[in-house]
Amino acid sequence: MAFITNDIIPLNRTEFGYAAIEGLAAGVMQPYILRFNAPLDEALVRRVLRQLVSNYPKLRAMLEAGPHRYHFRVLPDNHVVDQLFDLAFQVDAHIDVDDPVVLEAWHRRMLNEVVPLERGIGMRVRFVPHPERAVILFAVPHIFGDGMTMLNLVNQIVRGLNGLPMEPMAIEAPSMLGSVAPEHWWQWPRQVWRSRQHKVAEARLLKQLNVQQIPRRHSPNFSTTGLRHHPVPTGTKAMRQAARKLGVSMNTFQVAAIAQTFLEQAPNDPKAAAVIRISVNLRRYYPESAGHGPLWGNHVGAFLVIERDPRKPLLERVRSVDALTKEGLARFTRREMCWTYLLEELMPWLGRTLVGYVGVQMKRNDRFPKISGHATSIGDVSSVINPPDVPVRIDRFMPSVASVAPLPGLVETDGQLFIPLSWQLAETSFEDVDDFLRRLDKTFERMVAEADLLPPPPAKA
Numbered sequence: 438m439a440f441i442t443n444d445i446i447p448l449n450r451t452e453f454g455y456a457a458i459e460g461l462a463a464g465v466m467q468p469y470i471l472r473f474n475a476p477l478d479e480a481l482v483r484r485v486l487r488q489l490v491s492n493y494p495k496l497r498a499m500l501e502a503g504p505h506r507y508h509f510r511v512l513p514d515n516h517v518v519d520q521l522f523d524l525a526f527q528v529d530a531h532i533d534v535d536d537p538v539v540l541e542a543w544h545r546r547m548l549n550e551v552v553p554l555e556r557g558i559g560m561r562v563r564f565v566p567h568p569e570r571a572v573i574l575f576a577v578p579h580i581f582g583d584g585m586t587m588l589n590l591v592n593q594i595v596r597g598l599n600g601l602p603m604e605p606m607a608i609e610a611p612s613m614l615g616s617v618a619p620e621h622w623w624q625w626p627r628q629v630w631r632s633r634q635h636k637v638a639e640a641r642l643l644k645q646l647n648v649q650q651i652p653r654r655h656s657p658n659f660s661t662t663g664l665r666h667h668p669v670p671t672g673t674k675a676m677r678q679a680a681r682k683l684g685v686s687m688n689t690f691q692v693a694a695i696a697q698t699f700l701e702q703a704p705n706d707p708k709a710a711a712v713i714r715i716s717v718n719l720r721r722y723y724p725e726s727a728g729h730g731p732l733w734g735n736h737v738g739a740f741l742v743i744e745r746d747p748r749k750p751l752l753e754r755v756r757s758v759d760a761l762t763k764e765g766l767a768r769f770t771r772r773e774m775c776w777t778y779l780l781e782e783l784m785p786w787l788g789r790t791l792v793g794y795v796g797v798q799m800k801r802n803d804r805f806p807k808i809s810g811h812a813t814s815i816g817d818v819s820s821v822i823n824p825p826d827v828p829v830r831i832d833r834f835m836p837s838v839a840s841v842a843p844l845p846g847l848v849e850t851d852g853q854l855f856i857p858l859s860w861q862l863a864e865t866s867f868e869d870v871d872d873f874l875r876r877l878d879k880t881f882e883r884m885v886a887e888a889d890l891l892p893p894p895p896a897k898a
Contacts, residue, residue, distance in 0.1 A: 450778075450781045451737065454784060459580065464551040466547065466561075466579070469591060472833035473570055476566065477573075495581050497558055498510060521557055527562070547563065560576065561574075592821065595822060616723050617719070635776075646712075647708045650809055653861075657801045663859065664858070665856075667858060682889075689758055693754055698873065715765060715813075716739050716812075738774065812845055843858065
């Protein structure tokens with residue numbers, strides 16, 4: 438494990454990519470709305486968030502140029518960090534936390550905020566005092582950590598607000614290669630070849646298909662990111678029962694609904710396809726022999742679910758998505774995703790200017806991979822973000838992240854599914870996104886109704 442021995446932290450390949458496009462894509466922010474079940478004292482909130490900066494040194498890191506490549510430099514935890522924190526923490530007492538339109542607009546402003554990473558303290562905090570349910574908007578640039586990092590940070594905030602000790606977080610800087618590379622040297626030729634075969638076959642298939650998308654018009658430049666907080670009318674209890682009858686997970690059921698909604702845009706097109714990118718937590722794939730710990734930072738992979746044929750019946754559709762998802766995950770287990778990631782490991786050697794130039798040209802020439810959307814399921818996170826048996830808890834949790842492609846998040850709280858969906862506003866209008874979400878609601882309703890007609894699953898022995 439590559440722990441830092443001084444104040445320099447190397448960037449892994451994903452973080453280097455973020456450094457190269459930072460500014461070009463405005464900023465890749467992760468703002469999370471945390472609504473609590475109680476009022477909060479401003480001084481306490483400020484003290485807890487400042488302690489978080491001390492405990493997690495990456496939050497006080499700055500992006501710095503080295504002689505050959507960029508790296509993070511952790512700032513000393515002193516009066517300079519105090520000054521930067523004072524700018525990062527603000528009180529927004531005027532926000533009406535009970536007005537969903539106001540809350541969504543407030544969230545979107547932070548999603549589009551540009552933070553100077555070269556100065557340090559990329560974190561941003563907005564606090565809304567309330568006599569019954571205080572709200573914190575907690576935002577961290579993606580370059581400092583992924584969704585798993587964010588969930589752990591939110592858990593630490595809740596611990597601090599309840600007077601529990603906040604755990605110090607060691608900085609690790611391991612390569613992501615260990616999560617995708619074959620464990621033994623003699624496995625490399627076979628696994629690289631299989632990974633390459635899959636990539637070529639996938640590219641050939643995609644060229645033959647009509648990928649369904651929310652209507653978009655190409656924009657040569659990045660502009661702003663749109664955001665919708667969308668509550669799904671169908672309850673998660675009914676969805677969970679339907680998924681159980683169909684013999685699939687809740688995540689698969691929801692991804693199948695998204696795919697079905699896209700495919701119904703072209704009911705008579707045999708070449709129509711819904712292409713959904715699925716995020717994968719690479720922490721699960723490091724070998725035990727490597728001795729890796731929590732792996733703070735960015736450790737995310739992805740694979741494509743390519744679902745076809747708009748005429749498939751419900752049961753066949755859900756089982757097809759389930760099989761495609763399991764196969765995608767199995768390729769990580771078998772180390773058959775290494776071709777793509779081995780090439781990406783070369784990214785830091787190309788330099789920030791060249792990687793940024795490639796990003797500009799891909800955007801200008803509309804060469805980013807054509808997908809329907811990037812679905813990321815967070816699930817019911819109540820027990821993850823809230824320590825057990827604490828009086829002050831988060832009762833509404835709304836994550837978001839800036840994205841090049843439409844990104845519907847899937848998050849459950851109190852038996853309701855919320856879909857915070859972000860997208861490039863220069864390419865797709867609010868009206869077209871709202872239309873897609875309305876159709877998705879109807880798909881969920883119809884899938885639950887059709888599953889209700891199925892016989893109950895056999896009882897386990």
